[in-house]
Amino acid sequence: MEALQKCIHAERMIGRIEALAQCSQPGRGVTRLSFTEQSEQAILLVAGWMEEAGMKVRRDAVNNLIGRYEGMDPDAPVLLIGSHLDSVAEAGKYDGILGVIAGIEVVHAIKESGTITKNPIEVIAFCDEEGTRFHTTFLGSRAIAGTLREPDLEAQDHEGITVAQAMRAVGSDPEQYRRAARDPQTILGYLELHIEQGPVLEEMGQSCGVVAGIAGQSRYEFRVEGQAGHAGTVPVRFRRDALAGAAEMIQAVERIALKNESVVATVGKLAVLPGASNVIPGVVEGTLDVRSLQDDVKQSTLLELIEEFRQIAQRRSLACHFRRVMDSPAVACSEPFVLAIETVMEERGMKPLRLVSGAGHDAMAVAAITDIGMIFVRCREGVSHHPDEYASPEDIMEGTTVLMNAVLRLTTYSR
Template identity: 80%
Template sequence: MNAERMIDRIEKLAQCSRSVRGVTRLAFTKESEQANHLVDGWMKEAGMKVRRDALNNIIGRYEGMDPDAPVLLIGSHLDSVAEAGKYDGILGVIAGIEVVHAMHENGIVTKNPIEVIGFCDEEGTRFHTTLLGSRAIVGSLSEEDLEARDHEGVTVAEAMQAIGMNPDQYGRAARDPQSILGYLELHIEQGPVLWEKGQSCGAVAGIAGQSRFEFKVEGQAGHAGTVPLSMRRDALVGAAEMIQAVERIALEYESVVATVGKLAVLPGASNVIPGVVEGTLDVRSLHDETKRNALLAIIEEFHRIAHRRGLVCHIRRVMDSPAVVCTSQYVQTIETVLAQRGMKPLRLVSGAGHDAMALALITDIGMIFVRCKEGVSHHPDEYASPEDILESATVLMNVALRLTT
């Protein structure tokens, strides 16, 4: 395994960006095509045959002793959020290529074929929809998904056409579940647990289910100097109490995290009592029933607060995805390799979504998290050390060998 080669490739991909600060690489753009071109060449250097599927996922195949045997998929995504770090998604693709490169250089051929995948769109930054690439492979993508628009009004279908693709063929990206052995994904943790524990990598037990809502609190705007406090129907004061309730209730449920991440206060003048507040609510947990119970308690409290203050609260569900539990055999295999390399068998829960969530619909999944400095992610300061990258890629290779021989 060659850490210098991996670092060099990560740095080269970071240059495929439309922003100077951090990395901004959106799906079906000039920057994503530049990244695909680089990855294509590296996959071929590693001894793989390369193709792009009908949704522009780039796939390198390393043939096994039995070409008809189910294939082990190793992958992650090549797109980014705006002004992102260098490692999110990218590290998983580069580590997968390095695993195959090391096997190729050492004459190792596994029974099962191995395919490394760079998914075209996981973050959903451009079109405000997530997991386009992996959902296409699973077969859960729809024509409606191709009509999602970016901020300039360009649809997914139009963006595909702009780089020479035929969006009508998107269904051809779907894979037969019987042809897949399983899926492995290596990814930076995007949290502080490994950093605090002082360990290079760990096994992922599962990916938290996520529910997103939009809420609107309606009160009565008025003059800030003439309406007594006792007679006000201040939407912002009510919303503030609701936000505190979100934190209080979430703390009562183990494994639940809840966030109010966006607020708009209207009319938004310093001398006017806020009449309307619009906001977002994000609730996540590895246990769907626990998440559901916490949500019911939060929603009930929102309405109770609104009623007491003479306000009206509207809540609309935007998105709901169930929790995904990683395959126990894969988790145990990762833990065995960790122990053999002198590490603790740490099990981590991912609060962020990953392509593995989609692949879990059709095959077994396993994930390896890599320590990132202070848990910082989705930010230019995102960082994983060469030592941790090498160690985690070595763990990935050993897990892949155990699953394919």
């Protein structure tokens, strides 16, 4: 173990993270959307690093980048390590990227130390986890899990370009997307290292934690309809102000979510129409996001919120409509994988701290076909999806070491 740990180089990982941060649209932070010039630049860099680590590199049918390192038994089930290369708009440097770079570093260390694992290892850099461009999350990981569907390829970006058209632009054939699906019998499991995107590890004073599960998520769009009117001539008592109604609805979201600690609920986007300073808002369009590790609690909270919205609308003589955008169930990490990570953490003098991920990850999609495990790495002040996102070299080193030791434990035994 010591010889292997000496082969992990934080400086190399930090240099690669910084290099990938340059693969971005101009502007603040990192903006790297799927199937763009910037994502292609990132793929070429990562492919080179995979080859340097001794992996055979390929792209699958949906443009996921995959590096394979053979084990003693090339026919044994493969252990997958992965995360994503795309970002939200004006993101930080570490979200997704850290997991890919750490996976490459683990394989690099195994190669440099002369260690040979029983099982092959594949590092996957998934495309389109965030869904920023097409509003479709987990495109790459769902393709590998075999749960991507043809209508998903017709989703459009703000310029009207479909996923299928964007795939063709980078040399992929969207008609072959089913070929990306993997046979569950050929997979040992999946590991993902990711920044926590929350403040718990920093509060606990610990560099790493093990993820117990990933919260289920329901995402809706809502539309509140009232009556636009002159801001100076319509008395307040006669108004059907869509924004005033939406404001009361947003307060209800906070109030209802506070009833249960396992629930988080967010109105993250609002559009006020017609959007003039001297016109009473006639329409408000917004988004509602509800998450919990307990699917029944999530569903009951969602139903309560929808009913509350409708009661507020009725009382104010407004109309309120909902459209479901996404509904994903909670995913529990596999107990053998959780225990393996906890054992490694205890061996390294850390508490086996179990965390719940409120954010979605590629692991959620991959869980449809295999066991999953996740490691969280502390990030400063819990900030993520922001240019100030930061994980220290020391924490990155520790997280990668935990990942490597977990890989060695899991590949020691066949399923």
